[in-house]
Amino acid sequence: MNATLASKPPTDFPADFVWGVATSAFQIEGAPAADGKGPSIWDSFCQRPGTIADNSSGDIACDHYRLWESDLDLIAGLGVDAYRFSVSWPRVRPGGAGAWNAKGLDFYERLVDGLLERGLKAYLTLNHWDLPDELQAQGGWAHRDTVHRFVEYARGMATHLGDRLSAITTHNEPWVMAVLGHETGLFAPGIKDRAVAMQAAHHLLLSHGLALQALRADGCRSELGIVLNLAPVQPATDSPEDLAQARLEDGRLLRWYMDPLLRGAYPQDVLDFLGADVPQVQPGDLQAIAAPMDYLGVNYYSRSVASAAGPWDVHRGGREITEMGWEVYPEGLTELLLRLHRDYALPPVYITENGGAFPDKLANGQVHDADRTRYLAQHIAAVADAMRQGVPMKGYMVWSLLDNFEWASGYAKRFGIVHVDYETQHRTLKDSALWYRAFLQGQRAARGVQKRLEAALPEL
Ligand code: FCB
Numbered sequence: 001m002n003a004t005l006a007s008k009p010p011t012d013f014p015a016d017f018v019w020g021v022a023t024s025a026f027q028i029e030g031a032p033a034a035d036g037k038g039p040s041i042w043d044s045f046c047q048r049p050g051t052i053a054d055n056s057s058g059d060i061a062c063d064h065y066r067l068w069e070s071d072l073d074l075i076a077g078l079g080v081d082a083y084r085f086s087v088s089w090p091r092v093r094p095g096g097a098g099a100w101n102a103k104g105l106d107f108y109e110r111l112v113d114g115l116l117e118r119g120l121k122a123y124l125t126l127n128h129w130d131l132p133d134e135l136q137a138q139g140g141w142a143h144r145d146t147v148h149r150f151v152e153y154a155r156g157m158a159t160h161l162g163d164r165l166s167a168i169t170t171h172n173e174p175w176v177m178a179v180l181g182h183e184t185g186l187f188a189p190g191i192k193d194r195a196v197a198m199q200a201a202h203h204l205l206l207s208h209g210l211a212l213q214a215l216r217a218d219g220c221r222s223e224l225g226i227v228l229n230l231a232p233v234q235p236a237t238d239s240p241e242d243l244a245q246a247r248l249e250d251g252r253l254l255r256w257y258m259d260p261l262l263r264g265a266y267p268q269d270v271l272d273f274l275g276a277d278v279p280q281v282q283p284g285d286l287q288a289i290a291a292p293m294d295y296l297g298v299n300y301y302s303r304s305v306a307s308a309a310g311p312w313d314v315h316r317g318g319r320e321i322t323e324m325g326w327e328v329y330p331e332g333l334t335e336l337l338l339r340l341h342r343d344y345a346l347p348p349v350y351i352t353e354n355g356g357a358f359p360d361k362l363a364n365g366q367v368h369d370a371d372r373t374r375y376l377a378q379h380i381a382a383v384a385d386a387m388r389q390g391v392p393m394k395g396y397m398v399w400s401l402l403d404n405f406e407w408a409s410g411y412a413k414r415f416g417i418v419h420v421d422y423e424t425q426h427r428t429l430k431d432s433a434l435w436y437r438a439f440l441q442g443q444r445a446a447r448g449v450q451k452r453l454e455a456a457l458p459e460l
Contacts, residue, residue, distance in 0.1 A: 013384065015447045018121065018395030019440055020082035021075060021417070022353055024128035024172065026058045027404040029088060031065035035103035038094025040130035041140070042407075045188035054410035061405045063425050065107065072114045074418060074427060075401060079440040082121040082166065084352060084397050085111070086128035089153055096132030096149050105160055112164050121166040123352075123397075125227065126154055126211075127204075128172040129181075129188065136189050141177065141200035147207040154211035158220045167223040168215065169297055169352070170208040174201055175229055175253055186408055195277040202279035205260055209288035216291075227297030227352045228257050231304045232335045236316075241308035248273060249306045262344045264290040295394060297352035298340075300379070303332035320371070323357035323413050330378035337386035337393070348392045353399035354379050357406070357413040360430065367419050367430035376417075376432060380439075398436060402427070 026042050033039075046057035064071055075083050089096060091104035108124075115122045127150065135146050150170075158168060171177070178201035180187040183194050191197070212224050233253060235246035251270040259267050264286050271278055301324075305312040314321055320328040333354070340346055358371045380396060387393040403416035411422060417433035420426075429437075 012388070013443060015450060017393070017443075018081045018350065018397075019443065020080050020084055020121075020123065020395060020397035021078065021401040022084035022123075022397040022399050023064075023401050023404065024086040024125065025088035025091070026061075026086075026128065026130040027400075027406070028062040028064040028402055029091075030059060030061040030063045032057075032059055034065060035091075035107070036094060036101040037088065037104060038090035038096075038101075039133040040088065040090045041133055041136045041188040042130050044133055044136075045190055048190065051188075051190065052408055052410045054412055056405065056410040058405050060422070062402050062420050064402075067425060068107075068111055069114060071402070071427075072111070072118055072120075074429075075115075076118040076120060078417075078433060078437050079444070080120070080436075082123050082395065082397070083115055083401075084123040084125065084169075086125035086130075086172065087157060088130050089127065090130065090132040093153060093156065094132065094134075096135035096146075096153070100156060108157075109161065112161050116164055122161075122164060123167045123169070124157070124161070124165050124222075125169040125172050126150075126157060127170065127177075129177055131189075140189055141203050142182065142191075142196045144203060147203050147210060150207040151210050151214050155214050155218060158215050158218060158222070162215075162218075162220045162222055165222040167225065167295065168220070169225055169227050170211050171204050172227045172352075173229040173299060174204040174208075174226070174257060177201075177204060179252075194274070195279075198274060198277055199279040201256065202281060202285070205257065205289045206285050208261075209291040212291040212293070213288065223294035225293040225295040225297055225347065225350075226261065227299060228254075229299045229301075229353075230254050230258075230336055230340070231300065231302060232332050232339065233304045233306050236305050236307035236309075236312050239308070242306060245308040246306035249304060253304070258340070258344055260286055260289045261293070261296075262290070262346070293347045295348045295350055296340075296346060297350050298336070299353035299399070300333045300336060300351060301354065301356070302326040303329040303335075322371075322375075323359060324409070326356070328356065328375055328378075330375075330382040333379055333382040334385045334389075337383070337391045338389060341386075341389075341391045346392055348394035350395040350397065351379075351383055351393075352395075352397050354396065355399040355415050355417075357415050360403075360414050360419060362419050362421070362428060365428060367428060369430045369432045372417065372430065372432040373435045376436065377439075 112122045178197045182191040182197035185192040233250040235242035255267040356375045400415045403414040403420040406413040419428040
């Protein structure tokens with residue numbers, strides 16, 4: 001663990017920098033059919049044999065639908081400023097269209113009020129992947145009508161909760177939903193068709209832009225933005241083949257989303273690569289997608305290395321590898337942020353997810369996850385580095401508050417800074433949570449000094 005960072009933060013984060021922890025509905029809530037909730041594509045996907053590594057599902061997860069109050073106490077106890085969570089669309093509007101479910105809306109209303117009572121800011125994500133099953137039956141994200149259903153959903157939630165939300169994120173990681181959900185089929189809805197995937201990607205982006213326009217027209221005062229999973233894509237060697245491969249992967253992962261959002265156009269090299277698989281884009285779509293954002297959320301876990309010869313062996317990097325098989329590569333976060341700042345006119349940027357799965361051991365009520373603590377400290381330092389070089393950083397959120405349902409990996413991979421015993425639902429703060437709490441105390445102390453200095457200035 002980086003003792004310097006823990007005891008005396010070397011970082012110069014501004015007083016209004018937002019520190020948080022993040023979760024998502026499907027990964028923690030459980031209660032898949034409680035109080036009128038409809039099924040989501042992840043409920044159905046989990047039932048298909050062979051989709052989830054440990055054959056598990058989100059049926060119980062962290063039982064957060066029942067334990068939300070004590071979980072909010074836990075969050076407040078960490079001393080963070082904000083909690084990033086998502087709403088389960090089929091909990092509040094079970095079929096994705098038609099009647100709203102008052103009991104589902106009440107749950108999120110209590111959650112948000114509970115956050116505010118505890119002095120925490122609410123950062124709400126509308127779509128963290130759990131699309132209502134009924135919308136999938138009609139074609140899901142590949143079907144243009146879903147765009148309009150999403151805008152209705154966004155408006156409904158903003159009307160219900162808008163004045164109490166600090167921020168509303170439209171989508172979490174459209175690349176994952178489009179490519180893993182519709183091209184490789186590893187994630188729900190499990191489709192394997194590149195043309196369908198790219199149409200879904202376009203509709204996700206379009207629904208984001210149209211939702212922003214609609215929420216602004218409705219007078220919503222929350223910060224509005226989107227969350228992307230991004231990484232620097234480095235070529236394995238400097239051969240022309242690897243360089244071309246890296247350029248293509250960068251195009252498909254980063255520029256396919258950043259270019260339309262911030263420049264109003266899809267990248268030509270990716271359109272050329274896609275050929276017949278390019279999505280149908282209607283007049284006005286690209287203007288809608290480029291609606292100004294109040295912030296950009298970036299989820300960062302590792303770099304990506306591109307090799308024309310096939311998948312690159314992650315062990316060749318000589319770095320520590322997490323339980324997910326991802327390299328620990330903190331300098332990649334600085335590199336990524338500087339590149340975004342150089343290539344785009346960025347709005348303020350939050351790191352909306354960052355963290356790691358490590359082989360935790362619970363013994364005597366403790367989890368000594370020095371690996372995770374080191375990971376977090378190094379990545380926070382990487383954010384500070386980018387900020388000092390001019391990137392407009394606004395906040396940082398750890399993924400995740402709790403160990404939870406890690407999608408196709410099931411419960412085997414633990415990302416929490418809080419350990420969850422899935423038999424008893426008992427929560428235990430890992431060493432990383434204790435470190436984060438101490439780090440944030442240090443930040444607050446530094447803010448206090450800063451404020452006292454500012455107050456003293458006129459007398460100097
Ligand atoms: C991201 C997801 C999040 C979590 C982390 C590990 O892609 O947004 O839900 O699964 O990865």
